[in-house]
Amino acid sequence: MTEKFAVIDGSSLFFRAFYALQLPPNARGVHTNAVHGFAMMLVRLLREHAPTQIVIAFDKSRTTFRTALYPDYKGTRDKTPEELVAQIPLLKKLAGCLGIPFVEMKGYEADDIIGTLAAQAAAAGAETLVVTGDRDALQLIRAGLSVLLTKKGISDTRRYDTAAFEEEYGFAPIRLIDMKGLMGDSSDNIPGVPGIGPKTATKLLLTYGTLEEVLSHAAEAGGKKLSASLIEYRDQAILSKELATIKCDVPELRYTAEDFRMQPDRAALEAFCREYELRSVWRSLSDYLAPQAEAADVEQSLFAAEADEIDLSAADLDAGLDMNALRSAESLAVAGVFEGTAPFLRLTALALAYGEVRGVLHAASPHFSAVLSLLSERPVILWDAKRYAQAGVGISAHVVDLALADYLLRPEERLRSIQRAAFAYVEELAAPQTAEERTVYAAYTHLGSGAPLHNEQTAFYEVILAAQLYAPLWAALAQANLTRLYAEMELPLVPVLAAMERTGVAVNRAALARELAAASERIAEIERDIYALAGEEFNISSPKQLGEVLFDRLGLTSPKMKKTKTGYSTNAEVLEELRAAHPVVNKVLAYRMWSKIRSTYLEGIGALIRPETGRVHTSFNQMVTATGRLSSSDPNLQNIPVRTEEGRAVRALFEPGEGYDALLSADYSQIELRILAHMSGDETLIDAFLHGQDIHARTASEVLGVSLAEVTSAQRRSAKAVNFGIVYGLSDYGLSQDLGISRKEAASYIERYFERYRGVRAFLDKVVADAHRDGYVTTLYGRRRALPAINSRNFMQRSNAERMAMNTPIQGTAADLIKIAMIRADEALRAAKLKSRILLQVHDELVLEVVGDEIPQVTSLLQEAMSGAAALSVPLAVDVHTGKNWAEAK
Structure with a gap:
């Protein structure tokens, strides 16, 4: 069997993980984000490349033989953040628990350890892979040795062998050190030859082969300025090449396959992950390590279970459901099986968990309607109550919506799911022991496995997690003093939002078609003006081509002007700075604005009009923003410009639907x-x-x-x-x-x-x-x-x-107030049995669809609901306007 040796640049990847993964410290205030990110990268490496040996190389200190040669080497780098330094001992502990050698040597960098071990392993016939975020390592590529380079963060990678390197650079990998000798390296403060960049360095090497040959031909290597630089900075170029060269002969380092085999200690790993609250790290690593355990352990292990092998036939509750037991159960968890697309969902089955019962009840069951009625009568545990409201199910004021609770506790979580919440709060997931714990872990594993699950399987596993998640999650909510916010604001808002989504807002299709045609004509006109002002045609949407026109052809300059490997920056900040410099800039900004209006709003809104309703049904996202504000998507109706003529034209497309006479806007003033x-x-x-x-x-x-x-x-x-x-x-x-x-x-x-x-x-x-x-x-x-x-x-x-x-x-309290106002306004409209209804919430504004003769009463109700949402030391002023469309009502 061919040996596979993975050499990890610990210093580089640990640093990248620190900045790539922004996580709060654990309960004891210890930062663990770098360890977490590094471990996730390690799991991916183990799964995808299956090395038979592995090592982590790390920098011992900044003082090395290179700083002796050149004291300013890496002298421009900032001091390493204390939050990162404090995690290095944790990385060493993690490596120890996994039985991965952690190598650092005084006087040498991690690069030199990597170079020495990787070169020896490749020479011994091992298939060697260097894993790093540092392009310097590409010089090591040779037969049997490739480099896996991270391009962005720690998960986006590209593998380089000799062919891939030469395709990108045009010369052999070892010549990278000659390139660094010529152009230097600002990140390591290697000086190189002033005035030589990547293009010139590459051209010289393709012509002469090595740095030494370039220097020996300095007189004819290029123009007078280049030749003079090569002659004047000859010694500096040679020093730069030496600084850039990775040593492959560090004394006392020897590659022996047996010395680098991974020898994990699962008990130590579990203890470490428990101590530092690295639950997802434990799950991922133990999931990988379990198949390598002894056969007897594997047979009983839930880690290796296949998600699609679970037989739900025994969990069918259609015939044998005990309704008395269900009504009297101390706790009831449900998980729905839904069909259709939001906000028009249908509930076709329910997974139930109560007492010792775990099963699925179908809509055809004679008990189904009775069970549904319980959702509006008694406390029920579930995930994401809005789905049920969109399916027309009444929601009790005592419902425990685990998703909302998780949001209040972890508003910054971007990938919210029941399995992520379960791993954050359910202790048994770390090391399942009992049959019940193993069932819970199986549910977590199946939902997170990525394996195909049919709807009933998903609901079955979801209800198991929901039943277990309730106690620890609710305790955490109470400890953080968030239960009142949940009960009085977030949960009552759910049916209000669901009703708004199902109602939607009417769009004047004829006006939309006219605006779309007008926008396209306007864009074409602006294009012609830009080409005339620029003196040539080009792709206006290409930052590279636009930059070349503005800065190379027209010669514009700006303090904010930046040039990267891909060309000049032409972002909004740069263009705003250049507005007065040339009339083409205003045209480009107008082109971008109209293009966005056409694609995002006019084309986007048109594509989202539901044929069966003739209305747009935006989604109001209650669990996305860290401040508590609602967001809108598909389409986003909260970002339509308010004060521009173009934005008002888009708002004018939204009108009252059949049976209604006007739109009414109620807006907090300077909230x-x-x-x-x-x-x-x-x-x-x-x-x-x-x-x-x-x-x-x-x-x-x-x-x-x-x-x-x-x-x-x-x-x-x-x-x-x-x-x-x-x-x-x-x-x-x-x-x-x-x-x-x-x-x-x-x-x-x-x-x-x-x-x-x-x-x-x-x-x-x-x-x-x-x-x-x-x-x-x-x-x-x-x-x-x-x-x-x-x-x-x-x-x-x-x-x-x-x-x-x-x-x-401030912003979060404003978000809270508009939520309270929405709940109060909805209750007031319903209590008065009015036909008028809430359609949209946009920041501090509510938009309603109203009947003409109800306008005075609705205005009064809205002002009372919004101004009375809180008793502040200053009055809450509310502006109310009506119109035949949204633009007129604003």
């Missing part, structure tokens, strides 16, 4: 500033709102020391930028960019603002200080947002977390 006034207790802000003053004019008056009557429109605009930016951690640079003033002027304005609004300054300072202490912030209603980077040594990460700390209590 975030009112919440800031209340939460900060700032007397000046509160006084302005209590007296109904123009808050932006009042701010200008306070900061500039003029009377309200003397405030100009320009001064009011400046004050408005500060008012809305202050809770987002507005910087002097940001304000200077917004207002077109110097940073010094902007800093002075912000300083004067805080002198007049001392309560705001004290509040924001306290919020940030509390976040540093607790690791999270809360809204007025107790909603939490974890800020794992709040104490990071990395300035950018820490500063960003501090801005989130300032903003989240």
Whole structure:
């Protein structure tokens, strides 16, 4: 059997894992994200490449033989973050538990350990794979030795052998060191020859072969400037090549296959993962290691179970269901089998778990309707209650929606699922012992296996996890003081959202077709203008081609101009900076805006009109944002521009449907500033709102020391930028960019603002200080947002977390208030038995479809529901407008 030797660049991949995986510290405040990410990468390597031997190479220190040659080697690198340094001992422990040698040597880098062991292994006939994020390792490629290079994060990889390398570079792998000698390496602070980049270095090597040959032909190697540089920096080029060369002959390092065989200690691994709360690491690694256990263990192991071998015939409850036992059961968990597409779902079966019963009940059963009625009568445990509401099932006020609970506890989770929640909270998943624990683990394994499951199997496993997940998840919710938020806000909102989704909003198809044609004509016109101004035709949507036109052909320059390997940056920030430099820039920005309107809104909305209703049924996502705000998708109706003519044209397409006369918009006025006034207790802000003053004019008056009557429109605009930016951690640079003033002027304005609004300054300072202490912030209603980077040594990460700390209590409380308002408004409309109904929620606005003669009553109900959503120290003002379409109603 051919030996397979995997040599892991621990230093490189551990560093990448640290930045690729942003996870909060564990319950004891210990950061484990780098260990977690590295372990996931390791599992993937083991599964996909099945090495027979493995080693982790690591840097011992920054002082090596290279720093002796050149003291500035790697001298430009930032200090390693303490949160990463603190995890290195954990990585060593993990390696020890897995029986993977962890090698580091004084005076040498991990690269040299890798080079020595990999070269020896390849020479001994082992199929050798170097796993790294550092392109320097490509120089090691040879017969029997390839490199698996991470391209982005730790999961996107490309394997290089000699052929792949030569296809990309054009020369042999070993010549990479000559290339580094010529062009240097900024990441390692290798100087190279000034003025030589990748293209020139490659051209020289393809012509002369090696660095030494290039230098010997320096006089004729290129133009005068290049020749002069090669002659002047000859010694520096030779030194750079030496610095870039990985040593393959480190003393005392010997490759012997038996020394590098992986010898895991499962008990030690489990103890380690338990100690540091690395449950998903334990699951993944133990899942991989289990098939390698002894045959007797394998026979009883649930890790190796096949998901599609489970026979559900014994779990059929259609005939033998005991309704009395079901009604009196202490706890009841359900999982539905749904057909159709949201928001029009049909419930065709229910998996049930109560007492010792685990089974599936079909819609054809005589008990099915009785069981469904229980969902509106008694506490029921389930995952994602909105699915049931979309299927027309009544939801009890006592329903335990595990998905909503998980969201409140872990709002930053991006891949929310019942199996991920189960592994986070169900202790037995780590090491199943009893029959019940093994059943739970089997359910987790089957749902997470990726194997094909039919709907009943999925529901069967989901209900098993739901039954087990309830106790620990609900206990965690109570411990975090989130049960009231769940019961009074999030759960009552579920049927409101489901009803809005099923209702949808009517679209004027004829107007849509006209707008689409007009947009296409407008885009074509702008294209012609751009080509005329540029003097040539090109792909306007190609950043590379656009950059060449703007910066090479037209010669435009900008302080924000950047050139990468793929070309010039032409992002919005760069183009905004260039607006006044050439008329083509305004045309390009207009082209992008119209293209987005056409593709995202006009074409997108048209494709999503349901033929059977003639309406668009957007999805309101309740469990996505970290701040608690609702989001909208398919289509996203929350991002349609409000203040532009183009945005209003899109909004005008949404009209009242048949049987309704108008759309009504009810919008909170300056809600975030009112919440800031209340939460900060700032007397000046509160006084302005209590007296109904123009808050932006009042701010200008306070900061500039003029009377309200003397405030100009320009001064009011400046004050408005500060008012809305202050809770987002507005910087002097940001304000200077917004207002077109110097940073010094902007800093002075912000300083004067805080002198007049001392309560705001004290509040924001306290919020940030509390976040540093607790690791999270809360809204007025107790909603939490974890800020794992709040104490990071990395300035950018820490500063960003501090801005989130300032903003989240305000924005999150605004999100809470509109949710309360939606619930109150829906209840009021139903209680009054009105036909008018809520269609949309967009940030601080509710949009309703109303009947003409109900408008006065609906207006009154809406204002009362929204203004009374909270008792703040300032009034909650609500603006209400109606119109024949959404644009007119705004």
